[in-house]
Amino acid sequence: MRKSNVVLAVCRSYDEEKVYESVRDAVAALGGIGHFVSPEENILVKPNLLYPSKTEKCITTNPAVIKAVLRLLSEAGYARVKVGDSPATGSCRQAMNQLGLSEEQLYGAKIADMSREVFVRYPEGKAAKSFWFCEEVLQADAIIGVCKMKTHAFLKITGAVKNMYGLICGTRKAQGHVRYPNAAKFSEMLVDIHNLVKPRLHVMDAVVAMEGNGPGSGTPTEMGLIIISADPVAIDTVFARLVDLDPVLVPTNTQGMVAGIGTCRENEIALMLLDNGILTDISFDEMFSRFGKKDFDVSREKDRLSVLSLLSKVTGRFTRRPYIDAGKCVKCGICVNHCPVKGRAVTFKKGKDNIPVYDYRKCIRCFCCQEICPQHAIIVK
CATH class of the missing domain: 3.30.70.20 (Alpha-Beta Plaits)
Structure with missing residues (x-):
């Protein structure tokens, strides 16, 4: 049985060189960046930029992780790279500037203009038959997600699957909650986005996560990891297990597995640990023993009885x-x-x-x- 490979790279600080080495070596363990994207492709790197905010608040993907992915692409000869997200407020450029990121620091990548939108029909969608995507999404041949490990009041957690909602233009995202008013339907819509744009790779910033009142008002908490996989559901499953949350209680996991974008079955996920340059296999139980947080503040409520x-x-x-x-x-x-x-x-x-x-x-x-x-x-x- 072919398994989804997930690499957990131990990284206990946002020192840029350490973060880069962690990302570089973890991607190498998965086959190298060339296994996922080609140099001739237009690549969009998609971080989590919820809204313009300071780095220390832990609301966005840390700039060191964003830069590490861009540096990896640059050093491998990739020259057609943009980075962007559609924040709920403000512009992508404003959010990047708030993080102290100018184009001069992005290893040749350009900041995407995520303000222009394009209507895209998707008749194959289960929940969504159309989307208003940022125009840059259609111009990209490949997308790499660079998400943040955070709690989410609506979906319990936000990770690799939820990160792709930022491909929708900011003003349209709130309306999506009206069209898909419960967590199951909203998750189906997120999975439709994945099946349409087919992101190639996902990098999760879990060096410092957000617990509690996430995704914008929670509390930073150290996890000391960068998690990388081509399978967004597997990454989010690892996230859930690290915080003692049953992965099947996360609606993006269950809907994602049903729709075939990934798996939340532990026996279908192969975990690898990268620590000080040494790569070893690791079980879910050992992972939790070494890095898990049983007291991580996240909703663990099960679905309520129908009555x-x-x-x-x-x-x-x-x-x-x-x-x-x-x-x-x-x-x-x-x-x-x-x-x-x-x-x-x-x-x-x-x-x-x-x-x-x-x-x-x-x-x-x-x-x-x-x-x-x-x-x-x-x-x-």
């Missing part, structure tokens, strides 16, 4: 909700502006001198407000 699910829809009880911390809220209105629901589920009902107010009868629990709040003032509980 409770029905009651949740009818009464609004027995379900998680976003709440605003009045002590942190600065009344900027970003949560209001980004609510995708018609008529808004969060508004300045009491005036702009007061914090926004939720109408939970309208709220679809997409948690876009929590994801985008720059003050980390919205929690889900």
Whole structure:
């Protein structure tokens, strides 16, 4: 049986040389960069740039990891490389600049203009029959994902599978939560993106992860790893096991396996550990023993019984909700502006001198407000 290979490279700091060596050697263990992309192809490197933010907040892929992937491509002779994501707010260039990344530092790669959109039909999609992609996506022959290890209020975790949602133009992403209002349907849509664009390789920045109120308001926590694979579901499965989360509780894992973009079965995943230049096989149990965090703050709730699910829809009880911390809220209105629901589920009902107010009868629990709040003032509980 052919297995999905996943390499875990031990990397305990963002020292650029150490990060580069970890990425270089891990990719070599998987067959080398030429196994995944060709020099004549137009390559788009896709980091997680949720919104422009400082590196230390751990909201985005660390610039050292982005630069390591770009350097690897450059030193292998790849000259047609762009790097970009479509942030929820601001531009790709603004997000890169906030990380201290200018084109002069990108080993010849260009910052992609992710602001122009193109309508793409996809009749083969299970959940999505069309997408509004950034134009740069269609110009790319190959995509390499460079994701961040973070929790996610809606999907439990965000990793390799969820990272590709940034190929959708920023203003369109919130509307996706209206069209695909529950985690299963939303995950089906994400899997449709993967089946359409077929990313070649995934690099996960897990040197310092985000736990708790992710993906934008959580707490940085050291994991000391860079995880690399061609299989996005296998990477996210490794992520889940490292934080003591059952991989089948992650909807992108189960939907991804059903649709054939990867596997979350441990017996179908071959783990390799790269530590100080030495490559060895490692089991899931040994991986968790050495690097896992049982107390990692992530939702481990199972799907509720159908009766409770029905009651949740009818009464609004027995379900998680976003709440605003009045002590942190600065009344900027970003949560209001980004609510995708018609008529808004969060508004300045009491005036702009007061914090926004939720109408939970309208709220679809997409948690876009929590994801985008720059003050980390919205929690889900």
